[in-house]
Amino acid sequence: MENEKILNPIIIQRADPMIYKHNDGYYYFTASVPEYDRIEVRKAKTIEGLRNAEPVDVWRRHESGEMSNLIWAPEIHFINGAWYIYFAAAPDKNIEDDTFNHRMFVIQNENENPFTGNWVEKGRIKTAWESFSLDATIFEHNEKLYYVWAQQDINIKGHSNIYIAEMENPWTLKTKPVMLTKPELEWEIKGFWVNEGPAVLKKNGKIFITYSASATDVNYCIGMLTAEENSNLLDKNSWTKSQTPVFKTSMENHQYGPGHNSFTVSEDGKHDVIVYHARNYTEIKGDPLYDPNRHTRAQIINWREDGTPDFGVPEVDSLEIETPVKA
Known part of the structure; x- marks a missing residue:
């Protein structure tokens, strides 16, 4: 990472990217594929090595x-001691009902190497009610396992809110959901009223949860919640919501709709890294969901004196890529 720069894009046509650095020294990557029909994983010794790693x-x-x-x-x-992949899936498409009806699921692999052994379906993650739900992430803190996800409440305007609960085990919730944020600010309700794609970053005595808002076009952006690490994480009042986006479209750098991020660390362990997807054009034909060119990108996070992250702006692409066919 010369000059603290990562060459972008990391992987083309991979949205909702997740990079996890394991204690074996490898980075493990998964993301939504354009066909939305499978889960793929790849690994490499470096973040940029994921670009050419075999999926x-x-x-x-x-x-x-x-x-x-x-x-x-x-x-x-x-x-x-086990691998888990959380994901959302919908039932058979009902041509008479064009609404999304996703639920959240998890698969498990108890082999040390996630590329061998069997991935076992542990079933659906059941919440307190039945509705559109997706984008689960988990984190451990003070010997407790927490689940954070997006779900719709028909009594609240919008498509999804962000919730947190403690887990009994990696596939079962222990406590009732607590809503941390709902789409309400001007930048959260462009195109769609959405809070989704939570990701957790722990640093400087604080816990940060980023999330994505608005439609998945140029308006897509990232907001953030902040809590003190020793506070009650299941108390909504422990969390402070940023009133402006912390990461958004850069017209100057031709990076549009950055969002659905995850976090990892640099190879030397000295830097935190935000991993996200964005497009490099604004003219989308048809439904943005079926435009495949949300590419995976990553960049170094800077830290302010008050201990909060400064994500800056999405950096200009440093690699020339052939623009794939637009949907």
């Missing part, structure tokens, strides 16, 4: 049923 399909959608359509936003984690 391995570890799970494919079912032919029918609740895990048969629109496989979204997988995340890979290692918890208590």
Whole structure:
């Protein structure tokens, strides 16, 4: 990472990117594929090495049923000696009902190497009510395991809010959901009323949860919640919501709609890194969801004197790529 720069894009046509650095020294990567039909994982010794790493399909959608359509936003984690991938899936498409009906699921691999052994379906992560739900992430803190996700409440205007709960185990919630944020600010309700894609970063005695807002076009951006690390994380009042986006479109750098991020660290361990997707053009034909050119990017995070992250702006692409066919 010469001059603290990462050459972008890391991987083309991979949205909702997740990079996890394991204690074996490898970076593990997964993301939504344009076909939304499978979960793939790749690994490399460096972040940029993921670009040419061989993807391995570890799970494919079912032919029918609740895990048969629109496989979204997988995340890979290692918890208590086993690998877990959390993801959202929808049931068979009902041509009479064009609404999304996702639920959250998790698969487990108890092998030390996630590319061998069996990925076992642990089932659906059940919350307190039935509704559109997606984008789960997990984190451990003070010997407790927490689950953070996006879900719709039909009594609240909008498509999804961000919730947190403690977990009994990696596939079961222990406590009732607590809503941390809902789409309400001007930059959260452009195109769609959305809070989704949470990601957790712990640093400087604080816990930060970033999330994405608005439609998945040029308006897509990232907001942030902040809590003190010793506060009650299941108390909404422990969290402070940023009133402006912390990461958004850069017209100057031709980076549009940055969002659905994750966090990792640099190879030398000295820098925190934000991983996100963005497009390099604004003219999208049809539904942005089916435009495949949200590419995975990453950049170094700077830190302010008050201990909060400064994500800056999405950096200009440093690699020339052939613009893939637009949907």
